[in-house]
Amino acid sequence: MNETRTESGHDTRPAPDENVWPGLSAPPAGLRATVSARVVDRLLRRAAGTLAVRIEYPDGTLVGGAVDDPAAPRMILRDPQAFARRVGRSGLIGFGESYMAGDWTSPDLSAVLTVFAQQMASLVPKPLQWLRALVLASRPSSENGTAENARTNVSRHYDLSNELFAAFLDDTMTYSSAVFGELDPPPRFDDLAAAQRAKIDRLLDAARVGPGSRVLEIGTGWGELCIRAAERGATVRSITLSSEQRELARERVAAAGYADSVQIDLLDYRSLDGSYDAVVSVEMIEAVGERYWRDYFRVIDDVLAPGGAVAIQAITMPHDRMLATRRTYTWVHKYIFPGGMLPSHRALDDVTRQHTSLRIVDTASLGPHYAETLRLWKTRFAAAADRVAALGFDDTFRRMWHFYLSYSEAGFRSGYIDVEQITFARTESE
Incomplete structure (x- = not known):
């Protein structure tokens, strides 16, 4: 993050524009x-x-x-x-x-x-x-993860600008935790694209994606998982609620030569139909909201073909912390991810056991990998300050984004939160 300092080392950046950031320029008085x-x-x-x-x-x-x-x-x-x-x-x-x-x-x-x-x-x-x-403050009802609100919640983050995300992501345009071969010495930005593909391949392996597989992806991102699955000979249906992501993902899929085997729809998960051998979802469950976890997994259970597998990547937190903070309205909700909630591993196990035939069969904890991913994004974002400013994002936005990336890195580095790759398979009876 570029900073202007006095000789004493104190930051001297301008105050927020009241017209853009109402309520930030003047703290409460009285x-x-x-x-x-x-x-x-x-x-x-x-x-x-x-x-x-x-x-x-x-x-x-x-x-x-x-x-x-x-x-x-x-x-x-x-x-x-x-x-x-x-x-x-x-x-x-x-x-x-x-x-x-x-x-x-x-x-x-x-x-x-x-x-x-x-x-x-x-x-x-x-x-x-x-x-x-x-x-x-309590969570506003307008941010609940209903079918009516979900599109707006997603748009407030993912439709900011494809160019904004391109300013700090690697060439795969993957906006989730990578999986590095090693963490010591700390990875470099040049290592990130390969680590993102390794993450995707690990999920596709867990879901047993291969030639002829019918794959459903919930949450498209910018299309890298679609491309990796199609390279294996699979046919892919991917859904997203971000029009910006869908447009660029389609372009990337076509440029890779897989337009005939990949379909990307602007669709809420509750409207899904069809039958799929594999369901893959990367850091999507966080946006669903606790009230709708049951619906989310019931839909997956309904569309999963016999013998199929589900692989998700999810940011999680310890169960006691989840219970203590489940009603809390946070800075991240207000400014970054409206309507979301981080589940615990236990909560995901409980909801699938109680409401579906899906059972967790494998888990990998990867929190330190996310800390390093975020460190690389944060450094890249700081280096792109002029590029981000040229896109129309002011100094307050850049401070906000720097805080968000640093805040997230701190969560994973401290162990306060984790990221897991979790594999589910169907169990007809126990």
Whole structure:
């Protein structure tokens, strides 16, 4: 992320445009905001003592559990009062918004967020945790994953611009975790395309895709899985709710010479029909929403041919954390992925056992691979700042996207979340 700094090292980027980012340019004011800001500031100073970070105030004050370590992750508060007011009003949403607004910055955002993620459960004192449901916003019903809302939810992220995604993805245009041959030494961007194809091939192998296979893909992306499956001699039907993705995916499939064996439809999963030997879905379940997991897997169960297999890649979180946060409206929901929810492995096992004939038969945990994938995307995105700006995305958007990529990397690097490749097969009776 390109940063403009004063001699003191503090970020001096412009404030958000109120016409584009309403509510970001001015933090809440008034007595209530002042009181909550004081509470937040005291909590931050108290909790920081257990964190391996250096939190730097404009007056030179340092707090944190690593104030004597110049190499420790640095959180630089440019406007502590505005930061505390935003967090006091909106919790973790305010934490992310304060970064977007420039209230704080860091020369290594992922490192700071990784430390916070490692101690997420203990940052807020337990006596105050019960207040979360009373103070923080609930999920808007307009973002529920209904057939009517799903298209809008998807469009808000995936229809931003194909050129935006091309600015930081590799040539495969694959926007999900890669699987690298090794993680030490850390992979380079030049390794990413091969690692993405290795990920796809692993899923296709799990679903036993070969010559003559009838393959259903739920969530097209930009077409790389379609191409890899067609190269094996399969016929593919892929569905998406993103018109931008569908257009480019069709172009890529045609350019690869597989237009006759790949069909890409703009379709909700609930409208699927047909019979398929293999069903593959990469990081799609996160957008479905807990209320609709049952419907999602019932549809897969209905269209899977006898003897068929299902392979999905899913971002997951521990079951207790999923239960604790299932009603929480987060910064990621508000700005990046509306309507989504991360499942736990147990939740996926439970819903398929209770409502389908599908059973989990194999699982691979790949969280560290996602951390490295995101590190490469983040670095590439930062290097493409001028290109992204030329597409019409302002400085606040670029800060938002940098926070999103760093926040996600921190989640996987800390182990707070994971990504799994999960294989299902049908069990007629047990």
